[in-house]
Structures are given as structure tokens and as C-alpha cells.
Amino acid sequence: MISVRHVSKRFGDIVALSEVSFYVPAGVVHGLIGGEGSGKTTCLRLLATLLMPDEGSIVIDERHTATHIWETRRATGYVPDTFGNVRGLTVREYLDFYGSCAGLPRKRRRRRLGEALGLTGLGGREGGRVEELSREDRRRLLLAKAVLHEPRVLLVDEPRGGMDPRVEFELAAAISRVASGGAAVVVASSTVAGVERLCSQASVLDGGRLLRSGSVDELLQAACPRVVWSLRLAGEPGLVASRLAHLEYVADVRVTGDGLRICLDQVQMSRRGLSTESIPPEVIRVVLDQGLRLMSVTSVDEDARDPLARVIENLPG
Numbered sequence: 001m002i003s004v005r006h007v008s009k010r011f012g013d014i015v016a017l018s019e020v021s022f023y024v025p026a027g028v029v030h031g032l033i034g035g036e037g038s039g040k041t042t043c044l045r046l047l048a049t050l051l052m053p054d055e056g057s058i059v060i061d062e063r064h065t066a067t068h069i070w071e072t073r074r075a076t077g078y079v080p081d082t083f084g085n086v087r088g089l090t091v092r093e094y095l096d097f098y099g100s101c102a103g104l105p106r107k108r109r110r111r112r113l114g115e116a117l118g119l120t121g122l123g124g125r126e127g128g129r130v131e132e133l134s135r136e137d138r139r140r141l142l143l144a145k146a147v148l149h150e151p152r153v154l155l156v157d158e159p160r161g162g163m164d165p166r167v168e169f170e171l172a173a174a175i176s177r178v179a180s181g182g183a184a185v186v187v188a189s190s191t192v193a194g195v196e197r198l199c200s201q202a203s204v205l206d207g208g209r210l211l212r213s214g215s216v217d218e219l220l221q222a223a224c225p226r227v228v229w230s231l232r233l234a235g236e237p238g239l240v241a242s243r244l245a246h247l248e249y250v251a252d253v254r255v256t257g258d259g260l261r262i263c264l265d266q267v268q269m270s271r272r273g274l275s276t277e278s279i280p281p282e283v284i285r286v287v288l289d290q291g292l293r294l295m296s297v298t299s300v301d302e303d304a305r306d307p308l309a310r311v312i313e314n315l316p317g
Helices: 040-047 067-076 093-103 104-119 136-145 165-179 216-223 238-244 264-271 279-290 307-314
Strands: 002-012 012-022 029-033 055-060 076-079 153-157 184-189 200-207 209-215 224-235 250-256 260-266 294-297
Touching: 002 040, 012 040, 012 055, 012 184, 012 200, 012 238, 029 153, 040 055, 040 153, 040 184, 067 076, 067 184, 076 136, 076 260, 093 104, 093 136, 093 184, 104 136, 104 165, 136 165, 153 165, 165 184, 209 216, 216 264, 224 264, 238 250, 238 260, 238 279, 264 307, 279 294
Parallel strands: 012 209, 029 184, 029 200, 076 153, 153 184
Antiparallel strands: 002 012, 002 055, 200 209, 224 260, 224 294, 250 260
16 A cells, blocks of 8 residues: 655755655554654655655555655545644634545535544534644544545554543544554654554654564564563562463563562553553552552663663664
8 A cells, every 4th residue: 555665855965764665555554663853754744745755666555656646645644743823714614625625525525524523533523613622632633634535545643742641542543443444554653652552563763764664563572572560569469479470461570578570571562452651450450459558659660761762772773
């Protein structure tokens, strides 16, 4: 569905992308992971035909983007990381305008508008003014606009963006539904957490270079396979330790002077949709079911670097 082959992009003397290649099949959510200046947003803009590559080729839905710009745009939905200054329109008017620009007939536009509002959690708020929407609801609206014309490809810049965790979960679920409908989806994120639960495969960018593409499981395993938590308990932790050791995502558990030290496997957690940023609820439940009091839970940072730095530095360049 999306084929990026040896793509390079320069802005004057600045090399934004250098010889980047990856492939995204239909029905898959692919992550672009990288910090500021890594080239991930430039890559999205190239896919959206807002920019053209200086070298290499991009093929979307069996069409070369350089020679089929308008066909590519009709097949693509793009969610940027900023909203822009829109005033004087209701949510319905805003979406109706963009649906008209996409060439949707009135009857189909009305049907798709309702479906997009339902998908993104904006149902019942179509009469509200766009300028009065919260930051989270503006992200919902951008996604609704992007999927209005039922694109074959969806591009999303920073799907998390510091939003309320509930909204992040709902938007991630909406993006997953678009992919399950057969679309190829690419999301760009500056954090590992932004892709680990949403994407099945990812590419890591650093300084415009592609470090590696592969499954998210493989990237996590290669770069930062373990998460360690310290539990301070009131009571005898021995029986709890033996029960926790049977959980598939627990790589190691040890009794310490005042509790437990638990080492969790990131790949196994990711496969179960568990966040690596917090301790799994099942671990807490096992502790409490044994009648112990949980005094504190602390992440043991055995590596002071943030997760993205670990990925970049641990993967071979």
C-alpha cells in the first residue's frame, strides 16, 4: 500500500531525510519514532504530497506520488500536529466544507459526517463552535476531517500530544478501527509510548537516517527489553513472589528487605496491550489478594536515559 524507497529530502544545506525506505501494507498501523529533527514530520509531509522528495520514490496505492499528486491526495487523510485558526464555523459546517472539497456528493457527505463524528467521539457536538472546542476535541475533529472521505491511507502526526489519557485511548481505538477497515496508517511520535500500543510495526529515525524498521516487539526487544519496579510491602512477600513469577510478562521477581523487585518484559507487555509507563493492574491485584498492604510502588530507573534515547542508542546505526 505504501512503499518508500531510498527517499532523501534537503532544505538548503540541511539534510532532513537520507536514503529512507520502509513499507506499510494495508490494514497495518506503522509508527515513525524519532526526536525533534529526526525527519518524521518531513516524512509524513512527503507521504501527503505537501513536499516532494529530492531523491527516491514514494508509491501509494500503486501510484507514484510525484506523478499522481491529486490521486494520492484523494486517497490520503492527514492529521497534522497543529489545528490552525478556524473561527465562525460549527463542527458540522467545518466537516461539511471539507467533505465538499473532497468531492463527496451531498447524500454520501451527510452519511460520512455522522460516521466520522461517531468514530471520533464528537457525536452530539456537531452544533458547537469550532473555536470553542477543547484541545482534545480539536484533535478529534482533525481526525474526523481526515477520515471523512474514507481514505486508503491515514497519516497522523503525534497521536498522543500530551492529551488526557482517556482521550488518547479513544483516539488510538479510532485509528485502529480505520486500519482494521483496510487502510494503511502511519503515525509519527516522539515517544516510544506513542506507538507501542497502537502500532504493530515501526521505523526509528534519527537525524534524518533510518536506524531500523521492523515489528514493534522486535524494536523493544532490541533496544530496551526490561522495565523494573520496586514494591514496598507490609507483610510476608514470599508467596506473592511465587505467584507473580507465573505471569508471562514477569521476567524476574526477587524478595528484597522491605518488599519485591519485579522485572517486566516489555515485549510481552506490549503484546497484551499493557503500558510500560505504569505497573500492570494484575500485579497489584495479586499483591492485595494475598492480604499484603502495598506501601509504595517505584519505577527503578536502571538506565537514566529516556526510552527513545535507549532505542536510538541501542540500535545499530
